[in-house]
Amino acid sequence: xxxxxxxxxxxxxxxxxxxxxxxxxxxxxxxxxxxxxxxxxxxxxxxxxxxxxxxxxxxxxxxxxxxxxxxxxxxxxxxxxxxxxxxxxxxxxxxxxxxxxxxxxxxxxxxxxxxxxxxxxxxxxxxxxxxxxxxxxxxxxxxxxxxxxxxxxxxxxxxxxxxxxxxxxxxxxxxxxxxxxxxxxxxxxxxxxxxxxxxxxxxxxxxxxxxxxxxxxxxxxxxxxxxxxxxxxxxxxxxxxxxxxxxxxxxxxx
Amino acid sequence: xxxxxxxxxxxxxxxxxxxxxxxxxxxxxxxxxxxxxxxxxxxxxxxxxxxxxxxxxxxxxxxxxxxxxxxxxxxxxxxxxxxxxxxxxxxxxxxxxxxxxxx
Numbered sequence: 157x158x159x160x161x162x163x164x165x166x167x168x169x170x171x172x173x174x175x176x177x178x179x180x181x182x183x184x185x186x187x188x189x190x191x192x193x194x195x196x197x198x199x200x201x202x203x204x205x206x207x208x209x210x211x212x213x214x215x216x217x218x219x220x221x222x223x224x225x226x227x228x229x230x231x232x233x234x235x236x237x238x239x240x241x242x243x244x245x246x247x248x249x250x251x252x253x254x255x256x257x258x259x260x261x262x263x264x265x266x267x268x269x270x271x272x273x274x275x276x277x278x279x280x281x282x283x284x285x286x287x288x289x290x291x292x293x294x295x296x297x298x299x300x301x302x303x304x305x306x307x308x309x310x311x312x313x314x315x316x317x318x319x320x321x322x323x324x325x326x327x328x329x330x331x332x333x334x335x336x337x338x339x340x341x342x343x344x345x346x347x348x349x350x351x352x353x354x355x356x357x358x359x360x361x362x363x364x365x366x367x368x369x370x371x372x373x374x375x376x377x378x379x380x381x382x383x384x385x386x387x388x389x390x391x392x393x394x395x396x397x398x399x400x401x402x403x404x405x406x407x408x409x410x
Numbered sequence: 411x412x413x414x415x416x417x418x419x420x421x422x423x424x425x426x427x428x429x430x431x432x433x434x435x436x437x438x439x440x441x442x443x444x445x446x447x448x449x450x451x452x453x454x455x456x457x458x459x460x461x462x463x464x465x466x467x468x469x470x471x472x473x474x475x476x477x478x479x480x481x482x483x484x485x486x487x488x489x490x491x492x493x494x495x496x497x498x499x500x501x502x503x504x505x506x507x508x509x510x511x512x513x
Binding site for chain 1: 438451457470482483
């Protein structure tokens with residue numbers, strides 16, 4: 157039983173920034189040993205589960221401290237977690253599973269990239285978390301774009317909707333460039349810079365088109381999803397731009 | 411000099427717990443139980459206070475083979491932390507702790 161609880165704690169600590177990880181894991185394991193001896197298995201289980209479930213917030217709080225180069229990115233991760241919760245609730249209520257999967261996958265992908273950044277301050281795009289996050293974001297974002305291509309609603313006023321997929325396609329191109337720049341060291345600075353510009357500008361265009369369609373079009377289901385996703389991506393791109401501009405990381409002039 | 415971090419309600423709760431026994435050693439689970447703070451708030455606050463030099467963390471000096479458990483990490487208020495914590499509470503509202511905690 158204690159071995160399982162230790163494994164839960166180790167799992168939770170994996171998400172923490174590098175400079176805190178091993179110390180907090182040791183500290184939590186010591187507390188666990190004493191709790192299981194003095195207060196019983198149930199208290200130890202509650203303690204371990206609390207640490208595991210709270211680990212993302214612990215990681216974000218540690219990352220949000222002053223002086224940490226990924227303060228901005230951590231803040232973005234927090235802004236992303238809220239829409240994710242919203243999507244789950246919304247998807248269950250509306251039963252529009254394809255919207256739910258595509259948008260949640262995209263935002264969870266961005267969150268994973270943020271976590272990767274928090275974990276390795278010097279080589280953020282080279283972490284497995286960031287790579288997995290980018291792949292998930294690209295796959296889910298492509299689903300979103302496919303929905304945008306096929307699901308354009310006829311605008312009752314303009315007799316045709318604005319092409320939302322133009323914005324989301326540019327975002328996907330930006331994310332793809334970021335993935336490649338994490339894998340290939342050649343021209344890394346330049347490709348990150350262009351990738352972030354594509355992501356930010358694409359998300360801006362996307363947001364404006366969605367706003368125009370939401371105001372003018374009759375249906376609102378997919379617009380509601382997109383009005384959360386697109387601005388979140390603008391915030392994420394801006395934060396990543398600021399984070400990458402720090403001398404501790406890639407030092408891209410902003 | 412202002413604190414190098416934002417003094418939140420949670421930070422005040424933690425400092426009040428340290429001030430209740432300013433020379434004693436405290437550990438995470440004990441403070442979590444006493445203050446009701448969740449680990450996701452507690453441990454980052456420990457790190458913040460430790461970085462600022464307000465508290466000092468030390469590992470328990472035991473032989474893990476003999477005690478059959480790993481060493482616990484204790485936290486103690488430093489003289490500077492004692493001074494700063496008193497300043498915080500004195501500057502907020504004398505004698506009314508509910509105001510100090512935002513209640």
